[in-house]
Amino acid sequence: MRLSQYFMPVLRDDPKEAEIASHRLMLRTGMVRQEAAGSYSWLPMGFRVLKKIEQIVREEQNRAGALEVLMPTLQSADLWRKSGRYDDYGKEMLRIKDRQDRDLLYGPTNEEMITDIFRSGIQSYKDMPRNLYHIQWKFRDEVRPRFGVMRGREFLMKDAYSFDVTREAGQHAYNKMFVSYLKTFARLGIKAVPMRADTGPIGGDDSHEFLVLADTGESGVFFDGALHDLDWSTIEIDYDNVEAVANMVSEYTSKYAATDEKHDQSEFEKRVPEGKRLSGRGIEVGHIFFFGDKYSKPLGCEVQGPDGKKITVQSGSYGIGVSRLVGGIIEASHDKDGIIWPESVAPFHVGLINLKVGDAEADAACEKIYKALEAKGVEVLYDDRNQPGGAKFAAMDLIGLPWQVIIGPRGLKDGIAEVKNRKTGARENVALDQIVGRFA
RNA sequence: CGGGGCGUAGCGCAGUCUGGUAGCGCACCUGCCUUGGGCGCAGGGGGUCGCGAGUUCGAAUCCCGCCGCCCCGACCA
8 A cells, every 4th residue: 555545644743632542542543533422433544453353353263163143233122121131231222213113222232132043043952052253333322431442332342152052061162262262362462361250240150351461451450470471372272172172271260360359469469479479450352251041041042952851051152342452452562652563463564665755766666665565465555655754754653563664765775675673673674675575 | 420621723732811803833735945763945725713592882702501522530341
């Protein structure tokens, strides 16, 4: 993409309403635009990141055996009346009437609907287990939306729902999602620590939150430094191996880790040696629940078992805040100059800077490399605007692409360009004809 | 929902107390110059001052009502 033809409204000053880094940087880099309290338009740069995160989440859900569906944003109130949550959910649920005066709502979550879909789609225990998920916009009318996309009212969420015959099978479904979350967050370039969580109003038997460590997190967290020492990046697992999956879950859950609501200082001190006691703040980016029959019972979600008798299914639900992750990743990965994108979610892989637009030699060298990178499928953002070098460096650091290729008269004399790593700041001179090979 | 604050050009702000018909920086447009860390010179465009109703000869400014947004707290996938 040529920057001269892109839509990336970069702001030079910090917008006054943005207090925290991710919100400030997302607005400054033109990733999003606020439309109302807690509601954002996603502009090209932000949308690319959102889609990359979504795709990684999707791939890991699929790998763990979940099946993708898509449910509508608007739901009928009837389903919610049946589960008893229509009145319980309160003002956070956006209620709407259609022209026939029927009660609708903009879905804040989908337990009711998916349970109904599942029930009507299967008849026998032989059709289980199943795990269905979708990645869809939700709306929760938050009392106080804030922090940009981190606590918006409209947000993109992956929610999965498992259905099993027995409690043990349901536990395995829960464990599979647990492990898939570890893999997902590792691929996203962040460390999200699983912590035992309150089941809250959603209820249920077992629950874990996954929190990204960041100073601006909304929850205080206390955990065993040994969790940091585990290698998260290379998790290999056979999801059908019940024991292996369970072992991995217990490896991560045996260490002390708790949010401030669940924190027990004396237990913390008893279980974790002093030098390993870590505390800080975290952003919740995932939350998994095992329900048992809490939802399936009132909704009459039953199947016929081998003995001909009805069995109430065991269910769980598993959420990842996709749009929140955009902010969460920035919170965990930025410096004073701007964003530092992990390679897996960066909007572009390489930023190509032409330091002397209009100079025949510089233009030709940049064009050649730009076209070659594009031909190789390398995502490259070419800053071909006629602006002074300083402005280009500042902008490229701000948007935080992992690599910068800097081409100007000084290096061209010797047939070289500079390759800069945004994260480490390391610079390296590379021969022009070697550049493409570095990234392709 | 309690407390506090803000709304004037795309962004950041001054002007409001003390009423006189709107200004600064950046950005933008034209031309020249320049090009290795937000460059320089000259010229130029852009605002129903959040909305409505009042007071007044005259309202960004005073009065009344409303709307929107932000921050702290309570709450929260």
